[in-house]
Amino acid sequence: MDASLESAVPQDDSPSLLFNQSLEKGLAVLCAFSASRRTMTLADVAAATDITKSSAQRMVFTLEKLGYLRKHPKTRRYQLTPRVMEIGFNYLSAHALIDVATPFLSELTKVTTETTCLTEADGLDMVYVARFVSAQFVPVHMPIGSRVPMYCTASGRAYLSALPEDEARARIEASDRVAHTTRTRTDVDEIMDALRVARARGYATNEEELFLGDMTIAAPVLGSQGRPVASVHVVAPTSRWTMEEAERKLAPALLLCARSLTSSARSVD
Known part of the structure:
Protein backbone atom coordinates (compact mmCIF):
# COMPACT_ATOMS: atom_id res chain seq x y z
CA MET A 1 0.00 0.00 0.00
CA VAL A 84 5.60 28.43 10.96
CA MET A 85 5.90 29.01 7.21
CA GLU A 86 9.59 28.20 7.35
CA ILE A 87 8.90 24.46 7.41
CA GLY A 88 6.59 24.62 4.42
CA PHE A 89 8.96 26.89 2.52
CA ASN A 90 11.85 24.51 3.14
CA TYR A 91 9.77 21.70 1.67
CA LEU A 92 8.95 23.72 -1.44
CA SER A 93 12.47 25.00 -1.97
CA ALA A 94 13.99 21.52 -1.61
CA HIS A 95 11.45 19.85 -3.90
CA ALA A 96 13.14 18.97 -7.19
CA LEU A 97 9.90 18.42 -9.13
CA ILE A 98 8.52 21.84 -8.19
CA ASP A 99 11.75 23.40 -9.39
CA VAL A 100 11.69 21.71 -12.79
CA ALA A 101 7.91 22.18 -13.15
CA THR A 102 8.08 25.96 -12.98
CA PRO A 103 8.90 26.69 -16.64
CA PHE A 104 6.38 24.12 -17.86
CA LEU A 105 3.56 25.57 -15.76
CA SER A 106 4.52 29.07 -16.86
CA GLU A 107 4.33 28.00 -20.50
CA LEU A 108 1.02 26.21 -19.95
CA THR A 109 -0.49 29.36 -18.46
CA LYS A 110 0.89 31.39 -21.37
CA VAL A 111 -0.57 29.00 -23.97
CA THR A 112 -3.98 28.55 -22.33
CA THR A 113 -4.23 32.03 -20.74
CA GLU A 114 -5.66 30.25 -17.70
CA THR A 115 -4.38 29.47 -14.20
CA THR A 116 -2.34 26.27 -13.93
CA CYS A 117 -1.38 24.30 -10.83
CA LEU A 118 0.70 21.39 -9.62
CA THR A 119 -0.70 19.30 -6.76
CA GLU A 120 0.65 16.38 -4.74
CA ALA A 121 -1.18 13.65 -2.87
CA ASP A 122 -1.28 13.61 0.91
CA GLY A 123 -3.54 10.94 2.34
CA LEU A 124 -6.93 11.39 0.69
CA ASP A 125 -6.28 14.99 -0.40
CA MET A 126 -4.35 16.81 -3.09
CA VAL A 127 -2.15 19.68 -1.89
CA TYR A 128 -1.28 22.71 -4.03
CA VAL A 129 2.51 23.00 -4.32
CA ALA A 130 2.90 25.30 -7.35
CA ARG A 131 0.59 27.75 -9.11
CA PHE A 132 0.77 30.17 -12.01
CA VAL A 133 -2.15 32.61 -11.93
CA SER A 134 -3.84 33.92 -15.04
CA ALA A 135 -4.41 37.63 -15.48
CA GLN A 136 -8.06 36.76 -16.00
CA PHE A 137 -10.69 36.34 -13.31
CA VAL A 138 -10.42 33.13 -11.27
CA PRO A 139 -13.53 32.27 -9.20
CA VAL A 140 -11.70 30.46 -6.38
CA HIS A 141 -8.43 31.47 -4.72
CA MET A 142 -6.33 28.40 -3.91
CA PRO A 143 -2.97 29.48 -2.45
CA ILE A 144 0.00 27.16 -2.07
CA GLY A 145 -0.73 24.66 0.70
CA SER A 146 -4.47 24.51 -0.01
CA ARG A 147 -5.97 21.03 0.21
CA VAL A 148 -8.78 19.55 -1.88
CA PRO A 149 -10.30 16.06 -1.67
CA MET A 150 -9.27 13.51 -4.28
CA TYR A 151 -12.68 12.00 -4.96
CA CYS A 152 -14.37 15.12 -6.36
CA THR A 153 -11.56 17.07 -8.03
CA ALA A 154 -9.88 16.74 -11.40
CA SER A 155 -6.40 16.70 -9.89
CA GLY A 156 -7.41 13.98 -7.46
CA ARG A 157 -9.09 11.87 -10.10
CA ALA A 158 -6.13 12.27 -12.43
CA TYR A 159 -3.88 10.97 -9.67
CA LEU A 160 -6.27 8.13 -8.82
CA SER A 161 -6.63 7.16 -12.49
CA ALA A 162 -2.91 6.35 -12.61
CA LEU A 163 -3.11 3.98 -9.62
CA PRO A 164 -4.08 0.30 -9.78
CA GLU A 165 -7.88 0.11 -9.76
CA ASP A 166 -8.15 -1.66 -6.41
CA GLU A 167 -5.93 0.93 -4.75
CA ALA A 168 -7.91 3.80 -6.26
CA ARG A 169 -11.17 2.25 -5.03
CA ALA A 170 -9.72 1.87 -1.52
CA ARG A 171 -8.91 5.57 -1.40
CA ILE A 172 -12.36 6.56 -2.63
CA GLU A 173 -14.09 4.27 -0.14
CA ALA A 174 -11.95 5.71 2.67
CA SER A 175 -12.93 9.28 1.72
CA ASP A 176 -15.65 11.22 3.49
CA ARG A 177 -17.62 11.74 0.29
CA VAL A 178 -19.49 14.97 1.03
CA ALA A 179 -21.71 16.57 -1.62
CA HIS A 180 -20.11 20.03 -1.81
CA THR A 181 -22.51 21.10 -4.59
CA THR A 182 -25.50 19.55 -6.33
CA ARG A 183 -23.08 18.28 -8.99
CA THR A 184 -20.70 16.41 -6.67
CA ARG A 185 -20.39 12.72 -7.44
CA THR A 186 -20.27 10.72 -4.21
CA ASP A 187 -21.18 7.21 -5.38
CA VAL A 188 -18.07 4.98 -5.42
CA ASP A 189 -18.99 3.15 -8.62
CA GLU A 190 -19.79 6.40 -10.40
CA ILE A 191 -16.43 7.85 -9.41
CA MET A 192 -14.67 4.66 -10.50
CA ASP A 193 -16.38 5.01 -13.90
CA ALA A 194 -15.00 8.55 -14.12
CA LEU A 195 -11.51 7.21 -13.36
CA ARG A 196 -11.78 4.66 -16.18
CA VAL A 197 -12.71 7.44 -18.60
CA ALA A 198 -9.79 9.54 -17.34
CA ARG A 199 -7.42 6.60 -17.70
CA ALA A 200 -8.50 6.06 -21.30
CA ARG A 201 -8.10 9.66 -22.43
CA GLY A 202 -5.20 10.70 -20.20
CA TYR A 203 -6.93 13.45 -18.25
CA ALA A 204 -9.70 13.89 -15.67
CA THR A 205 -12.32 16.60 -15.30
CA ASN A 206 -14.25 18.35 -12.56
CA GLU A 207 -17.32 20.36 -13.45
CA GLU A 208 -18.44 22.42 -10.44
CA GLU A 209 -18.23 19.45 -8.05
CA LEU A 210 -16.24 21.28 -5.39
CA PHE A 211 -16.99 24.97 -6.08
CA LEU A 212 -19.70 26.55 -8.22
CA GLY A 213 -18.28 28.35 -11.22
CA ASP A 214 -15.11 26.25 -11.14
CA MET A 215 -14.10 23.65 -13.72
CA THR A 216 -10.71 21.99 -14.02
CA ILE A 217 -8.95 19.56 -16.35
CA ALA A 218 -6.04 17.57 -14.88
CA ALA A 219 -3.48 14.97 -15.94
CA PRO A 220 -1.23 12.78 -13.79
CA VAL A 221 2.53 13.17 -13.55
CA LEU A 222 4.28 9.80 -13.30
CA GLY A 223 7.53 8.91 -11.54
CA SER A 224 10.27 6.46 -12.44
CA GLN A 225 8.25 3.49 -11.15
CA GLY A 226 5.26 4.39 -13.30
CA ARG A 227 3.23 5.52 -10.30
CA PRO A 228 1.71 8.99 -10.02
CA VAL A 229 3.75 11.54 -8.08
CA ALA A 230 1.62 14.63 -8.79
CA SER A 231 -1.10 16.10 -10.98
CA VAL A 232 -1.09 19.17 -13.18
CA HIS A 233 -4.33 20.99 -13.92
CA VAL A 234 -5.77 23.95 -15.78
CA VAL A 235 -8.58 26.03 -14.27
CA ALA A 236 -11.43 26.69 -16.73
CA PRO A 237 -14.06 28.96 -15.12
CA THR A 238 -17.62 28.41 -16.29
CA SER A 239 -17.82 32.14 -17.03
CA ARG A 240 -15.41 31.59 -19.94
CA TRP A 241 -15.66 27.93 -20.87
CA THR A 242 -18.02 25.06 -21.45
CA MET A 243 -16.57 21.67 -20.60
CA GLU A 244 -16.66 20.66 -24.29
CA GLU A 245 -14.65 23.74 -25.30
CA ALA A 246 -12.20 23.28 -22.44
CA GLU A 247 -11.53 19.66 -23.35
CA ARG A 248 -11.07 20.51 -27.02
CA LYS A 249 -8.85 23.57 -26.57
CA LEU A 250 -7.07 23.06 -23.24
CA ALA A 251 -6.57 19.30 -22.97
CA PRO A 252 -3.91 18.99 -25.74
CA ALA A 253 -1.64 21.57 -24.09
CA LEU A 254 -2.29 20.02 -20.67
CA LEU A 255 -1.32 16.54 -21.87
CA LEU A 256 1.86 17.90 -23.47
CA CYS A 257 2.76 19.58 -20.17
CA ALA A 258 2.03 16.40 -18.20
CA ARG A 259 4.26 14.35 -20.51
CA SER A 260 7.09 16.87 -20.12
CA LEU A 261 6.69 16.86 -16.34
CA THR A 262 6.65 13.04 -16.31
CA SER A 263 9.97 13.02 -18.18
CA SER A 264 11.37 15.50 -15.68
CA ALA A 265 9.92 13.65 -12.68
CA ARG A 266 11.56 10.42 -13.76
CA SER A 267 14.92 12.14 -13.95
CA VAL A 268 14.66 13.53 -10.39
CA ASP A 269 12.63 10.73 -8.79
Whole structure:
Protein backbone atom coordinates (compact mmCIF):
# COMPACT_ATOMS: atom_id res chain seq x y z
CA MET A 1 0.00 0.00 0.00
CA ASP A 2 1.20 3.51 -0.84
CA ALA A 3 2.64 5.43 2.11
CA SER A 4 0.30 8.37 1.62
CA LEU A 5 -2.69 6.05 1.85
CA GLU A 6 -1.30 4.39 4.95
CA SER A 7 -1.42 7.75 6.70
CA ALA A 8 -5.10 8.13 5.81
CA VAL A 9 -6.52 4.81 6.99
CA PRO A 10 -6.45 3.14 10.41
CA GLN A 11 -3.14 1.48 11.22
CA ASP A 12 -1.63 -0.61 13.99
CA ASP A 13 -1.74 1.58 17.10
CA SER A 14 0.72 -0.51 19.13
CA PRO A 15 3.18 1.75 20.97
CA SER A 16 6.76 2.21 19.83
CA LEU A 17 9.66 3.25 22.01
CA LEU A 18 10.81 5.51 19.19
CA PHE A 19 7.55 7.47 19.04
CA ASN A 20 7.80 10.90 20.69
CA GLN A 21 4.41 11.86 22.08
CA SER A 22 5.55 15.34 23.09
CA LEU A 23 6.50 16.11 19.51
CA GLU A 24 3.14 14.74 18.37
CA LYS A 25 1.33 17.06 20.78
CA GLY A 26 3.40 20.06 19.74
CA LEU A 27 2.63 19.50 16.08
CA ALA A 28 -1.03 18.97 16.92
CA VAL A 29 -1.11 22.39 18.59
CA LEU A 30 0.34 24.07 15.50
CA CYS A 31 -2.09 22.24 13.21
CA ALA A 32 -5.07 23.18 15.41
CA PHE A 33 -4.90 26.82 14.26
CA SER A 34 -6.90 27.45 11.10
CA ALA A 35 -9.15 29.93 9.33
CA SER A 36 -11.92 29.02 11.76
CA ARG A 37 -9.56 29.13 14.78
CA ARG A 38 -7.26 32.06 14.11
CA THR A 39 -6.68 32.69 17.82
CA MET A 40 -7.13 30.43 20.85
CA THR A 41 -6.89 30.45 24.60
CA LEU A 42 -5.12 27.64 26.45
CA ALA A 43 -8.49 26.02 27.06
CA ASP A 44 -9.29 26.26 23.36
CA VAL A 45 -5.96 24.63 22.49
CA ALA A 46 -6.58 21.79 24.94
CA ALA A 47 -10.05 21.16 23.55
CA ALA A 48 -8.95 21.38 19.89
CA THR A 49 -6.08 18.92 20.38
CA ASP A 50 -7.75 16.65 22.95
CA ILE A 51 -4.94 17.05 25.48
CA THR A 52 -5.00 18.20 29.10
CA LYS A 53 -4.80 21.88 29.90
CA SER A 54 -1.45 21.42 31.69
CA SER A 55 -0.04 19.64 28.65
CA ALA A 56 -1.41 22.36 26.39
CA GLN A 57 0.27 24.96 28.60
CA ARG A 58 3.65 23.25 28.22
CA MET A 59 3.29 22.93 24.47
CA VAL A 60 2.14 26.51 24.01
CA PHE A 61 4.88 27.88 26.29
CA THR A 62 7.56 26.00 24.35
CA LEU A 63 6.20 27.01 20.94
CA GLU A 64 5.97 30.63 22.08
CA LYS A 65 9.59 30.57 23.25
CA LEU A 66 10.65 29.06 19.90
CA GLY A 67 8.82 31.81 18.04
CA TYR A 68 6.03 29.74 16.45
CA LEU A 69 3.25 31.23 18.58
CA ARG A 70 2.62 34.66 20.06
CA LYS A 71 0.20 35.91 22.68
CA HIS A 72 -1.85 39.04 22.16
CA PRO A 73 -0.98 41.47 25.00
CA LYS A 74 -4.62 42.45 25.59
CA THR A 75 -6.75 39.43 24.74
CA ARG A 76 -4.12 36.91 25.95
CA ARG A 77 -5.10 34.69 23.04
CA TYR A 78 -2.49 32.81 21.05
CA GLN A 79 -1.93 32.85 17.31
CA LEU A 80 0.58 31.53 14.79
CA THR A 81 3.57 33.59 13.72
CA PRO A 82 5.19 33.77 10.25
CA ARG A 83 7.91 31.42 11.50
CA VAL A 84 5.60 28.43 10.96
CA MET A 85 5.90 29.01 7.21
CA GLU A 86 9.59 28.20 7.35
CA ILE A 87 8.90 24.46 7.41
CA GLY A 88 6.59 24.62 4.42
CA PHE A 89 8.96 26.89 2.52
CA ASN A 90 11.85 24.51 3.14
CA TYR A 91 9.77 21.70 1.67
CA LEU A 92 8.95 23.72 -1.44
CA SER A 93 12.47 25.00 -1.97
CA ALA A 94 13.99 21.52 -1.61
CA HIS A 95 11.45 19.85 -3.90
CA ALA A 96 13.14 18.97 -7.19
CA LEU A 97 9.90 18.42 -9.13
CA ILE A 98 8.52 21.84 -8.19
CA ASP A 99 11.75 23.40 -9.39
CA VAL A 100 11.69 21.71 -12.79
CA ALA A 101 7.91 22.18 -13.15
CA THR A 102 8.08 25.96 -12.98
CA PRO A 103 8.90 26.69 -16.64
CA PHE A 104 6.38 24.12 -17.86
CA LEU A 105 3.56 25.57 -15.76
CA SER A 106 4.52 29.07 -16.86
CA GLU A 107 4.33 28.00 -20.50
CA LEU A 108 1.02 26.21 -19.95
CA THR A 109 -0.49 29.36 -18.46
CA LYS A 110 0.89 31.39 -21.37
CA VAL A 111 -0.57 29.00 -23.97
CA THR A 112 -3.98 28.55 -22.33
CA THR A 113 -4.23 32.03 -20.74
CA GLU A 114 -5.66 30.25 -17.70
CA THR A 115 -4.38 29.47 -14.20
CA THR A 116 -2.34 26.27 -13.93
CA CYS A 117 -1.38 24.30 -10.83
CA LEU A 118 0.70 21.39 -9.62
CA THR A 119 -0.70 19.30 -6.76
CA GLU A 120 0.65 16.38 -4.74
CA ALA A 121 -1.18 13.65 -2.87
CA ASP A 122 -1.28 13.61 0.91
CA GLY A 123 -3.54 10.94 2.34
CA LEU A 124 -6.93 11.39 0.69
CA ASP A 125 -6.28 14.99 -0.40
CA MET A 126 -4.35 16.81 -3.09
CA VAL A 127 -2.15 19.68 -1.89
CA TYR A 128 -1.28 22.71 -4.03
CA VAL A 129 2.51 23.00 -4.32
CA ALA A 130 2.90 25.30 -7.35
CA ARG A 131 0.59 27.75 -9.11
CA PHE A 132 0.77 30.17 -12.01
CA VAL A 133 -2.15 32.61 -11.93
CA SER A 134 -3.84 33.92 -15.04
CA ALA A 135 -4.41 37.63 -15.48
CA GLN A 136 -8.06 36.76 -16.00
CA PHE A 137 -10.69 36.34 -13.31
CA VAL A 138 -10.42 33.13 -11.27
CA PRO A 139 -13.53 32.27 -9.20
CA VAL A 140 -11.70 30.46 -6.38
CA HIS A 141 -8.43 31.47 -4.72
CA MET A 142 -6.33 28.40 -3.91
CA PRO A 143 -2.97 29.48 -2.45
CA ILE A 144 0.00 27.16 -2.07
CA GLY A 145 -0.73 24.66 0.70
CA SER A 146 -4.47 24.51 -0.01
CA ARG A 147 -5.97 21.03 0.21
CA VAL A 148 -8.78 19.55 -1.88
CA PRO A 149 -10.30 16.06 -1.67
CA MET A 150 -9.27 13.51 -4.28
CA TYR A 151 -12.68 12.00 -4.96
CA CYS A 152 -14.37 15.12 -6.36
CA THR A 153 -11.56 17.07 -8.03
CA ALA A 154 -9.88 16.74 -11.40
CA SER A 155 -6.40 16.70 -9.89
CA GLY A 156 -7.41 13.98 -7.46
CA ARG A 157 -9.09 11.87 -10.10
CA ALA A 158 -6.13 12.27 -12.43
CA TYR A 159 -3.88 10.97 -9.67
CA LEU A 160 -6.27 8.13 -8.82
CA SER A 161 -6.63 7.16 -12.49
CA ALA A 162 -2.91 6.35 -12.61
CA LEU A 163 -3.11 3.98 -9.62
CA PRO A 164 -4.08 0.30 -9.78
CA GLU A 165 -7.88 0.11 -9.76
CA ASP A 166 -8.15 -1.66 -6.41
CA GLU A 167 -5.93 0.93 -4.75
CA ALA A 168 -7.91 3.80 -6.26
CA ARG A 169 -11.17 2.25 -5.03
CA ALA A 170 -9.72 1.87 -1.52
CA ARG A 171 -8.91 5.57 -1.40
CA ILE A 172 -12.36 6.56 -2.63
CA GLU A 173 -14.09 4.27 -0.14
CA ALA A 174 -11.95 5.71 2.67
CA SER A 175 -12.93 9.28 1.72
CA ASP A 176 -15.65 11.22 3.49
CA ARG A 177 -17.62 11.74 0.29
CA VAL A 178 -19.49 14.97 1.03
CA ALA A 179 -21.71 16.57 -1.62
CA HIS A 180 -20.11 20.03 -1.81
CA THR A 181 -22.51 21.10 -4.59
CA THR A 182 -25.50 19.55 -6.33
CA ARG A 183 -23.08 18.28 -8.99
CA THR A 184 -20.70 16.41 -6.67
CA ARG A 185 -20.39 12.72 -7.44
CA THR A 186 -20.27 10.72 -4.21
CA ASP A 187 -21.18 7.21 -5.38
CA VAL A 188 -18.07 4.98 -5.42
CA ASP A 189 -18.99 3.15 -8.62
CA GLU A 190 -19.79 6.40 -10.40
CA ILE A 191 -16.43 7.85 -9.41
CA MET A 192 -14.67 4.66 -10.50
CA ASP A 193 -16.38 5.01 -13.90
CA ALA A 194 -15.00 8.55 -14.12
CA LEU A 195 -11.51 7.21 -13.36
CA ARG A 196 -11.78 4.66 -16.18
CA VAL A 197 -12.71 7.44 -18.60
CA ALA A 198 -9.79 9.54 -17.34
CA ARG A 199 -7.42 6.60 -17.70
CA ALA A 200 -8.50 6.06 -21.30
CA ARG A 201 -8.10 9.66 -22.43
CA GLY A 202 -5.20 10.70 -20.20
CA TYR A 203 -6.93 13.45 -18.25
CA ALA A 204 -9.70 13.89 -15.67
CA THR A 205 -12.32 16.60 -15.30
CA ASN A 206 -14.25 18.35 -12.56
CA GLU A 207 -17.32 20.36 -13.45
CA GLU A 208 -18.44 22.42 -10.44
CA GLU A 209 -18.23 19.45 -8.05
CA LEU A 210 -16.24 21.28 -5.39
CA PHE A 211 -16.99 24.97 -6.08
CA LEU A 212 -19.70 26.55 -8.22
CA GLY A 213 -18.28 28.35 -11.22
CA ASP A 214 -15.11 26.25 -11.14
CA MET A 215 -14.10 23.65 -13.72
CA THR A 216 -10.71 21.99 -14.02
CA ILE A 217 -8.95 19.56 -16.35
CA ALA A 218 -6.04 17.57 -14.88
CA ALA A 219 -3.48 14.97 -15.94
CA PRO A 220 -1.23 12.78 -13.79
CA VAL A 221 2.53 13.17 -13.55
CA LEU A 222 4.28 9.80 -13.30
CA GLY A 223 7.53 8.91 -11.54
CA SER A 224 10.27 6.46 -12.44
CA GLN A 225 8.25 3.49 -11.15
CA GLY A 226 5.26 4.39 -13.30
CA ARG A 227 3.23 5.52 -10.30
CA PRO A 228 1.71 8.99 -10.02
CA VAL A 229 3.75 11.54 -8.08
CA ALA A 230 1.62 14.63 -8.79
CA SER A 231 -1.10 16.10 -10.98
CA VAL A 232 -1.09 19.17 -13.18
CA HIS A 233 -4.33 20.99 -13.92
CA VAL A 234 -5.77 23.95 -15.78
CA VAL A 235 -8.58 26.03 -14.27
CA ALA A 236 -11.43 26.69 -16.73
CA PRO A 237 -14.06 28.96 -15.12
CA THR A 238 -17.62 28.41 -16.29
CA SER A 239 -17.82 32.14 -17.03
CA ARG A 240 -15.41 31.59 -19.94
CA TRP A 241 -15.66 27.93 -20.87
CA THR A 242 -18.02 25.06 -21.45
CA MET A 243 -16.57 21.67 -20.60
CA GLU A 244 -16.66 20.66 -24.29
CA GLU A 245 -14.65 23.74 -25.30
CA ALA A 246 -12.20 23.28 -22.44
CA GLU A 247 -11.53 19.66 -23.35
CA ARG A 248 -11.07 20.51 -27.02
CA LYS A 249 -8.85 23.57 -26.57
CA LEU A 250 -7.07 23.06 -23.24
CA ALA A 251 -6.57 19.30 -22.97
CA PRO A 252 -3.91 18.99 -25.74
CA ALA A 253 -1.64 21.57 -24.09
CA LEU A 254 -2.29 20.02 -20.67
CA LEU A 255 -1.32 16.54 -21.87
CA LEU A 256 1.86 17.90 -23.47
CA CYS A 257 2.76 19.58 -20.17
CA ALA A 258 2.03 16.40 -18.20
CA ARG A 259 4.26 14.35 -20.51
CA SER A 260 7.09 16.87 -20.12
CA LEU A 261 6.69 16.86 -16.34
CA THR A 262 6.65 13.04 -16.31
CA SER A 263 9.97 13.02 -18.18
CA SER A 264 11.37 15.50 -15.68
CA ALA A 265 9.92 13.65 -12.68
CA ARG A 266 11.56 10.42 -13.76
CA SER A 267 14.92 12.14 -13.95
CA VAL A 268 14.66 13.53 -10.39
CA ASP A 269 12.63 10.73 -8.79
